[in-house]
Amino acid sequence: MNTIPDLDLHLFTEGKHRRAHEHLGAHPVDGGVRFAVWAPSARSVHVLCDADGWSGEHELQAQGSSGVWAGVVDGAGIGTTYHFRITAQSGERLDKADPFGAAHHEAPSTDSLVADLSYEWNDGDWMSSRHENSSLRSPMSIYEVHLGSWGRTLSDGQRFPNYRDLADPLADHCLAHGFTHVEFLPIMEHPFYGSWGYQTTGYFAPTSRYGSPQDLMALVDRLHQRGVGVLLDWVPSHFPTDDHGLARFDGTHLFEHADPRQGFHPDWNSAIFNYGRNEVRSFLLSSAICWLDRFHVDGLRVDAVASMLYLDYSRQAGEWIPNEYGGRENLEAIGFLRQLNEAVYDEFPDVVTHAEESTAWPSVSRPTYVGGLGFGGKWDMGWMHDTLQYMQRDPMHRAWHHGEITFRSVYMGSEHYVLPLSHDEVVHGKGSLLQKMPGDDWQQFANLRLLYSMQWFQPGKKLLFMGGELATRHEWNHEANLDWSLHDVPMHEGVRLALAELNGLYLTEPALHRGDADADGSGIGMQWIESHDSEQSVFAFLRTDPTGESRPVLVAMNATPIPGHNYRLGVPSDGRWEAIFNSDEERFGGSGVGNGEYVDTTPVDAHGQRQSILITLPPLAAVAFVPESAS
Structure with missing residues (x-):
């Protein structure tokens, strides 16, 4: 029986x-x-x-x-x-x-x-309304966190913080800076702390380093009570070969492919799941559902999707096995990812799934019924690469690389994008975001504020790895705590304040989030005003609300350290335009060059518009305006 x-x-x-x-x-x-x-x-x-x-x-x-x-x-x-x-x-x-x-x-x-999984939840208000926070047209600003080093403590013999102890400090920090969600680097059990959780052995267990399952429930519960959503990084792409783990589980290659051309990952020295095996799919599907159900999390970021989609990922000729049609596409993994997203959205239609997918694979974030993979969003790795490459250039050379910023408009309506400045950009000798910026100390901070302005004003959900808000001078070290001593240091504090201001605008100006995405990609709320002025490295665009219910936001950026005076921009309506943001404000650590509270239009044609404004473009800065008469 x-x-x-x-x-x-x-x-x-x-x-x-x-x-x-x-x-x-x-x-x-x-x-x-x-x-x-x-x-x-x-x-x-x-x-x-x-x-x-x-x-x-x-x-x-x-x-x-x-x-x-x-x-x-x-x-x-x-x-x-x-x-x-x-x-x-x-x-x-x-x-x-x-x-x-x-x-x-x-x-x-x-x-x-054997765990005690009983818990009395108190996040009913959040859970009943969280669909409002996961809509494609809702603002989503994500603070990416590695729990072990965000609140690291070595006192009293305790090496790591407890889930519960982090709840209110983390909520305080997110709310102070306007973040709507936290995203935890993998908190599933992993034997090697230095893997940051990406070498998972316990697909249903929160790592015991930070406490019990009930402690994690309390953390999520408290964040929800404070109005902060929780996303988890999840790794179904590979797993480590530790003796006690999944590899050769019953003496055979049970969870993984036996042939190393399919079952061994050369980048991470790990095993690859056999997505064609029914029980393996049930295992992974159940893992995803478990975190959403048992722990009330609001979404999953799926790691290394590109490595799942391609049979020849990081392999040379002869090191991989083509699919049944002779192609490089992993048909079994594609089928699993579609099944995963169908299951998640069927069971929890008010959560999100985001794919870390770094190639031009089509329709990652389109529904499965039109041939897509079914994700709710895709990390825009192209935007990240091109923008960081541009911003690392000396401003005098940026004129020859203008397209690194404007190219995104060619494809930005093809997916529902998340714009990530993640942990991957501040490790392995890459330096911190501040270190990447060129120029003297003042210019580095100005460039960093400009980088965040580029991220926050463009269409797409936002993601920033912890420490970016502090403008840390050194790359992330998982064995140390964040350098919280920078929190109130001038210039560093200015970056925090500017970021909080950007988040505030993103949350309160519908044109900055309702146009993040549309059901078919046609409703992206951005149109270029000036995209060709490479000589002065100026960019200007209009963010609009596709519903037509809210006022537009005009954004202009100067990527040189030379202020631009009397710069004319066409605008869609006459009257006064109110200045609502300037990353060069003195309180942000800037030089204070700006436009006062308002600028007035004149009936002079520019950029295809019958009205225009003359503005001052501060050095290495972004400015934003809204029409005064609109509401």
Whole structure:
């Protein structure tokens, strides 16, 4: 007789189970704990646990032909430490952590832990209205955080902060700077801290470094109560080959492809999931649903999607196997990603999925029913690369690279984009964002404020890695805390204030977010006013509300350290235009060059408009205006 319902076993083996974690893993029952694990090639499976002194006497029973083994260990309960001992057909014994385990012990232990998952949530108001925060036309400004180094402490023998302890400080910081969401680098259990979570072994367990599953629930709950959304970085693209993990789980290549041309990732020295195997798809689908359901998170950022889509990713000729049609596309991974997004949006239509996808793969963020991958958004890696490349150039050379800024308008309506300045840009010798900027100290800060202005005023959701708001002088170090000593230091403080001002405008001016994206890409709310003045490195555009309900925002940028006086820009309406932003304000650390509170139009044709304004363009700065008479 099967311990697990036949229907659930059937769905699991069909690759269609979205909640396999509710049946596999460790689940308290009357008088004990029911354990279940998938190991179809095992000769036998035993549970070793501290409830019986690690005797190894508890043998699990095969559940029909499903490949699942299950059984109840009397006397075990919440807090029981355990792992599975799998005897392979060869006789080899493998001690494995629970793939569906809800909690794990902190390293160096590799054991799993029977977790208490009970929690009384108090985020009902947020959950009932979060659809308003995930709409394509809603503002989404994301603060990317590595928990271990955002609130690192070495006092009192505690190496890492607790999830609960970070809740209010993190909410305070996000709200003070106008961020709507936090996005955590992977918090799933990972044995090597230096992997930042990207080498995941526990796909259902929050890392024990920062506390228990209930502690994480409390963190999410509190952030929601404070009005801050929570996104998680999630890694279904590869996994590490640690002995206690998923690799060669039952003595065979169970979760991964056996052929290294398909199953070994050369970039990360890790294993690649076999997306063509039904049970592997159920495992990954359930992991995604688990975080959204059990922990109330508001979305997933899916890591390294490009590596999943292409069979020849980071491989030379002869190092990969073509698909059945002879192509380089990974058809099984494509099918899985579509299934993933269909499942997520079916179960939780008010969350988001974002893809880190760095190629020109079409329709990443289009619905599956029109041939897309079904993601809610795609990281615009092209914008990130081109903009940083441009901003790192000496201003005197920027005139010859004007297209690095304007090129994005060719494709910006093709996807629903997130504009990322992520952790990847401030590691591995790349330096901090401030370090990348050219010029003397003053110019570096001015360039950084201009970079953020370019990011915030263009269409697309926003993402900034922690430390960017502090204008840190050194690249990120996961073994150290952020340099909070810079928080109120002049110039650094100015960057924070400018960023908060940009976020405030992004939230309150509908033209700056309703035009981020449209259902078919045609409603992008941006039109160039001046895109050809490469000689003076000037850019100007109008952000508009596709619904027509709100006032436009005119943005002009000067990428040189030379102020531009009496610069004429065409505008769509006459009257006074109010200056609402200037990154060169003295309170931001700028020189104070500007336009006062208002500028008036004159009936002089410019840029295809019958009215125009004459403005001053501050050095290395962005300015923004709105028509005074509009509301």
